[in-house]
Amino acid sequence: MQNRKKLKLAANIDGLGWNHVGWQHPDMPADASENIDYYIQQAKLAEAAKFDTLFLVDVSHVGPGNIPHYLSMFEGASVMSALSMHTQKIGLSVTVSTSYADPYSAARQILSLDKISRGRASLNAITSNPGGMVNFSRGHLGKSDQYPMNKEFMEIVLGLWDTYEDDAFIRDKGSGVFLDPRKMHRVNYRGKYFQVDGPLNLSRSVQGRPVLYTAGTSPTFMDHATSYTDGVFTHGNTLEQTVAIANELRRRLVEKGRRAEDFIVSVSQNPIVGRTDQEALEKYLELLRLTPKNSLPRPLFFGSAEKVADQVQQWYEKGAIDMLILRQDHPHGLRDFIQLVVPILQERGIFRTEYEADTLRGHLELPKPAFRES
Ligand SMILES: Cc1cc2nc3c(=O)[nH]c(=O)nc-3n(C[C@H](O)[C@H](O)[C@H](O)COP(=O)(O)O)c2cc1C
Known part of the structure; x- marks a missing residue:
């Protein structure tokens, strides 16, 4: 399948990858997940390469087997x-857990980020693992509560983001009229888990509302995603499995009267790339030598720049991904992909050479949603 849109690229910049060994590499700041200079460096690298978005996963509690750098890391917003x-x-x-967070606070935080950044924010509203419930006064809840909470959370957040119609604020100094109160709307939501009256104290975003994603693989996740979100972060072990998930999501979208083109299917990969296969192998071995006790599976996207570019192109053209989220196992994973693979994708016309828009919805080719009263 040839997708209509250009490929989208995201950089997961939370430091040292999803592995236990990377922090020991000499080129990696060992405190990367709480090192603002490192975040700024990675963000600038991704922006110079015209990436669509930065992306942060969420680890909001300490649990058994935590990857070391998740023991001390910044909060996403x-x-x-x-x-x-x-x-x-x-x-x-920003990824926020709908099992832990409060929807009014999350709606306010992410819309604030959206306005501070002039239309560049998105919220990945995930169920997450139940281990953190005890930190958020929800110790009495369990896994079976998570998706019902997720549904209520997303309905409230979407409602709050459309508190004000686009022209609600008059702010006329002469007449002293600040607001047209008929254009301010409450959500008046009464759920099992959340009760929110609204209104939210923030006007609409220049991109309509922040982009909303969720993450998962199950049928319930798919149902929520296709009902509420602009896209997903999902996972398949193989190309075929990922294509099947993506196509199932698109089938459900169409069934619900939505356009598959207005939805972003994202998958994360951790490429290790070199100018040659041998160079990529050397980088992988550098990591393996760090901690012989810990194993590190060889990435699925692996090898010479041409080979990795072929893989990205294949996943994109077969419809497995609209957006590839890059995370790095090797400290130069993002830099190497940008220097070696991105120019090939640009030459092949798959990825942009310049930003065409100023907002995230613009980059993702998602239409600006009109105000909707809840
Ligand atoms: C691609 C992907 C990314 C995820 N990212 C996070 C995350 O950042 N933080 C987290 O606590 N859980 C994360 N999860 C876990 C999900 O929130 C969810 O709890 C899990 O997928 C189980 O739900 P499911 O069976 O409906 O997929 C992720 C899951 C997937 C598949």
């Missing part, structure tokens, strides 16, 4: 607010 001041175009995606 805080660090993205800082990065919004060091970047101009690139999107800023």
Whole structure:
């Protein structure tokens, strides 16, 4: 399948990858997940390469087997607010757990980020693992509560983001009229888990509302995603499995009267790339030698730049991905992909050479949603 849109690229910049060994590499700041200079460096690298968005996953509690750098890391909305001041175009995606967070606070935080960044924010509203419930006064809830909470959370957040119609604020100094109160709307939501009256104290975004994603693989996840979100972060072990998930999501979208083109299917990969296969292998071995006790599976996207570009192109053309989220196992993973693979994707006309828009919805070719009363 040839997708209509250009390929989208995202950089997961939370430091040292999803592995236990990377922090020991001499080229990696061992404190990368709480090192603002490192975040700024990675954000600028991704923006210079015209990436669509930065992306942060969420680890909001300490649990058994934590990857070391997740033991001390920044909260997503805080660090993205800082990065919004060091970047101009690139999107800023924050992951928030709908099992832990409060929807009013999350709606306010992410819409604030959206307005601070002039239309570049997105929220990845995930169920997450239940281990953190005890930190958020929800110790009495369990896994079976998570998707019902997720549904209520997303309905409330979407409603709050459309508190004000686009022309609600008059702010006429002469007449002293600040607001047209008929254009302010409450959500008046009464759920099992959340009760929110609204209104939210923030006007609409220049991109309509922040981009909304969710993450998962199950049928319930698919149902929520295709009902509420602009895209997903999902996972398949193989190309075929990922194509099947993506196509199932698109089938459900169409069934619900939505356009598959207005939805972003994202998958994360951790490429290790070199100018040659041998160079890529050397980089992988550098990591393996760091901690012989820990194993590190060889990435699926692996080898020479041409080979990795072929893989990305194949996943894109077969419809497995609209957006590839890059995370790095090797400290130079993002830099190497940008220097070696991105020019090939640009030459092949798959990825942009310049930003065409100023907002995240613009980059993702998602239409600006009209105001909708809840
Ligand atoms: C691609 C992907 C990314 C995820 N990212 C996170 C994350 O950043 N933080 C987290 O706590 N859980 C994350 N999860 C876990 C999901 O929130 C969810 O709890 C899990 O997928 C189980 O739900 P499911 O069976 O409906 O997929 C992720 C899951 C997937 C598949």
